[in-house]
Amino acid sequence: MFLLSDEDQDDLSLPCYTSGELTLTFQGVLILRNVTTGNVIWSSVNSSTTSVRNPIGQLLDTCNFIIYDEGDVIKQQNPIWQSFDFITDTSLPGEKLGRNLVTGNKRHITSWKSEDDPAFGEFSYSIDTRGYPQAVLKEGQEVKFWRGPWTGLRYTGSWFYNFTFVLNQKEIYYEYNLIDASIFIRLVTQPNGRVERLLWIDSEQKWNVYTTPQIDRCDQYALCGPFGICNIRIPGNASVHAPENRSGEEDLELPLFGLSTLLKATNNFSINNKLGEDGFGPVYKGVSEDGREIAETK
Numbered sequence: 016m017f018l019l020s021d022e023d024q025d026d027l028s029l030p031c032y033t034s035g036e037l038t039l040t041f042q043g044v045l046i047l048r049n050v051t052t053g054n055v056i057w058s059s060v061n062s063s064t065t066s067v068r069n070p071i072g073q074l075l076d077t078c079n080f081i082i083y084d085e086g087d088v089i090k091q092q093n094p095i096w097q098s099f100d101f102i103t104d105t106s107l108p109g110e111k112l113g114r115n116l117v118t119g120n121k122r123h124i125t126s127w128k129s130e131d132d133p134a135f136g137e138f139s140y141s142i143d144t145r146g147y148p149q150a151v152l153k154e155g156q157e158v159k160f161w162r163g164p165w166t167g168l169r170y171t172g173s174w175f176y177n178f179t180f181v182l183n184q185k186e187i188y189y190e191y192n193l194i195d196a197s198i199f200i201r202l203v204t205q206p207n208g209r210v211e212r213l214l215w216i217d218s219e220q221k222w223n224v225y226t227t228p229q230i231d232r233c234d235q236y237a238l239c240g241p242f243g244i245c246n247i248r249i250p251g252n253a254s255v256h257a258p259e260n261r262s263g264e265e266d267l268e269l270p271l272f273g274l275s276t277l278l279k280a281t282n283n284f285s286i287n288n289k290l291g292e293d294g295f296g297p298v299y300k301g302v303s304e305d306g307r308e309i310a311e312t313k
Contacts, residue, residue, distance in 0.1 A: 043070035043082050043095040059096045067095060077109045103133070106140075106202040108176065112150075113142040113188030122188070126204040138208040144187050147298075148180075151236075152210055158236045159208060160229055176200060200225065277301070280309060 034050040045059040059082070061067065069085040081094040099110045100120055104127050106112055114121045123141030128134040138159075143151045152160040175195035181188050193200070199215035201222075214225035229235075280301030281288045288299045290310060301309050 039070060039072045039082065041067070041070065043067040043084075045072065045082065045096070061095055070095060078107055079109065104136075104204055108191055108193045108200065111186070111188035111190050112140075113148070113181075113186065114144055115186055115188075117185050124202070124204045126206050126208065129206050136206050138204050138206070140202075140204045140210055142187060142189055148182060148187050148189075150189065152204070152208065154208055160210070160236050162228055276304065279304075 035056065036048045036050050038046050038048070040046060043061045046055055047057040048055055067084060070082050071085050072080065072082050074080050077099075080098040082096040083094040099107075100122060102110060102112070102122050102124055104124060106124050111122055112124070121141070123139050126136035126138040128136040137154050138152065140150065140152050142148050143161075147164040149164040150162040151158050175198045176191050176193050178189065178191050191202070200212060202210070202212050204210055210228060211224050212226045213222040215221075216223050278284070280303050281299040282301070284299050288301060290298045290300050298310055303309055
């Protein structure tokens, strides 16, 4: 699979190339050419800040194609170029979904325009880094679905994959990794805006939907408006309640904890329990006296 630039994908008049040649230059740049005409169809960019001595291209078992200097093991962890930095409509295990704060590179999933047209579509699945980072699905610039911020307690994964969230001065990203390497799984943003985690069923020789965060109509972002309540009364049929103006404890259905309980649950707000910060201050994880996991803003 080769990645085309935004301009190439938008140019529907591109001819159908039947014979191509992929080469790696001494500068560590991949070049894809039309063998017949010699024209450059696509090329990569050398992101290395140092000179390249003997570049090598390698396809890893993770399906990440990297370019690095021969004999430089460190470069394999921080390569000259890697395909995982250029996500299309599919996110594979080990790919970082988020933003590199040093280079400014943003990694997000973009749907195809249609099932048979790989040009960029209208939907994108990304990490919104404004405030506390959270995964959002957008149609253009309009938010259609969100999973909420990472609390350290969510995204528990399954028996064959787990989740990681990193937030530091260099990077903000979310990724999932396989526990069972014999399983093939991928995360896809479909042309219709549906985010699906697909599992390969070898006996059927096809991808099946394993899970999707968009279960029903009430998962649509801001469907009911401020203070609205979305109620699924009949499977597949959502009823939307008009917004209600409520105040005080009537609008809260959350358990209340005293300060002593919170101090005990978070080990006196230990730095080791700190998850990050939201708009109200530092957020800490803890375990209540009845064994429930909680996230508390100090």
